[in-house]
Amino acid sequence: MNAILRPLVTALEELGLAEFLAGFSADSVDLADWARAVDLLDGELRTTAGFLLLGRPAKVDGLPTAVAAALPRLQEYGVALQRDNEAQLVDVSLFRAQGVWLFAEPPSIFQVRHYFGPDSLALARRISYRPDSRVLDLCAGPGFQGLIAAQLGARATLVELLDDVARVAALNAELNGVADRIEVLAGDLYAPLASDGRPFDRVVANIPFLPTPTPPGQEAAEQGGEDGFSVGRRVLEGLPRQLAPHGTAHLTALLFQAGDELLMAKELRDWAETHGCALAVSLTDEMAVDPGSDLVQTAVSDLLDADPGADAQALSSEVAEMFARRGATRARLSYLRIDHGVSGFRILDHTER
Ligand SMILES: C[S@@+](CC[C@H](N)C(=O)[O-])C[C@H]1O[C@@H](n2cnc3c(N)ncnc32)[C@H](O)[C@@H]1O
Structure with missing residues (x-):
């Protein structure tokens, strides 16, 4: 049952998203803080953080494989949209x-x-x-x-x-x-x-x-x-x-x-x-x-x-x-x-x- 979503978590941790989020105060979750810090990142971590934390649209083929592979499951749950090579989260962010x-x-x-x-x-x-x-x-x-x-x-x-x-x-x-x-x-x-x-x-x-x-x-x-x-x-x-x-x-x-x-x-x-x-x-x-x-x-x-x-x-x-x-x-x-x-x-x- 977890064959799609558990690899997503593993990939996010390997990519450094958990580490990135751990750099903020444990007592607050703040979109504006994330937005400022995401813009200082580069490469796959920047694309993934923009997509998952900030709700930015992303090219599916530019996302890490495990994130792209999870998209159909996320669509089933109603939290993502995908058309052709474009995807975006709907209403929610994914954070830790x-x-x-x-x-x-x-x-x-x-x-x-x-x-x-x-x-x-x-x-x-x-x-x-x-x-x-x-x-x-x-x-x-x-x-x-x-x-x-x-x-x-x-x-x-x-x-x-x-x-x-x-x-x-x-x-x-x-x-x-x-x-x-x-x-x-x-x-x-x-x-x-x-x-x-x-x-x-x-x-x-x-x-x-x-x-x-x-x-x-x-x-x-x-x-x-x-x-x-x-x-x-x-x-x-x-x-x-x-x-x-x-x-x-x-x-x-x-x-x-x-x-x-x-x-x-x-x-x-x-x-x-x-x-x-x-x-x-x-x-x-x-x-x-x-x-x-x-x-x-x-x-x-x-x-x-x-x-x-x-x-x-x-x-x-x-x-x-x-x-x-x-x-x-x-x-x-x-x-x-x-x-x-x-x-x-x-x-x-x-x-x-
Ligand atoms: C303040 S949020 C709490 C979310 C979460 N428990 C947390 O601590 O982060 C309140 C939630 O209660 C739900 N809610 C409101 N009235 C409810 C009811 N009568 N029975 C069950 N859930 C209800 C709302 O839809 C909302 O998702």
């Missing part, structure tokens, strides 16, 4: 992060479909996996969390809402030689899981948390809803049944504060007490929530994608008012750790150090 080769979209200020971001890296750094443990990666995107787990010997079930993105996760499993330890399911959170399945030792969920106003009853499954936690709340609802005794779960979240007070503290504490879990919240990067802030503007550009005719200024005020109504004065990128079978509630504020 924390030892995993990944077809995904590098971080961008625009909404992307095959997500990978700094939060993906930061979440993965917080989790340890044991060989043969059972892992559930919810909101898997192109599969980064589940791939890390599988590479450490765990067996991972990945659930992704969008069919084409789930297919890319399966491609990444094949590419990294861990397809035998990964199952990819397309669907909504826990819905595609077998009803009589065994619970998981680890549940990881890098949820979509961009807060966007949504009319009642029309919650967008792909976004965070008004307080950014609508998908997170549904993850928590199903968690006690799916997480093994002594298992741990890790979620990202964007949580709001009024001054120093965490607006969701009571809700999270109550959830933990009710379900016999310990919950630790790590508050990291701070974000402003005024109409000109990056957070509001990102939410607005997302709303404009859905309705290009809408008035951007009116939307900025609407989103900022939505935050103000809740009393929010800032938002915090947060990581939740949940331990099943023990109790406690803790907030760690990383900016207080």
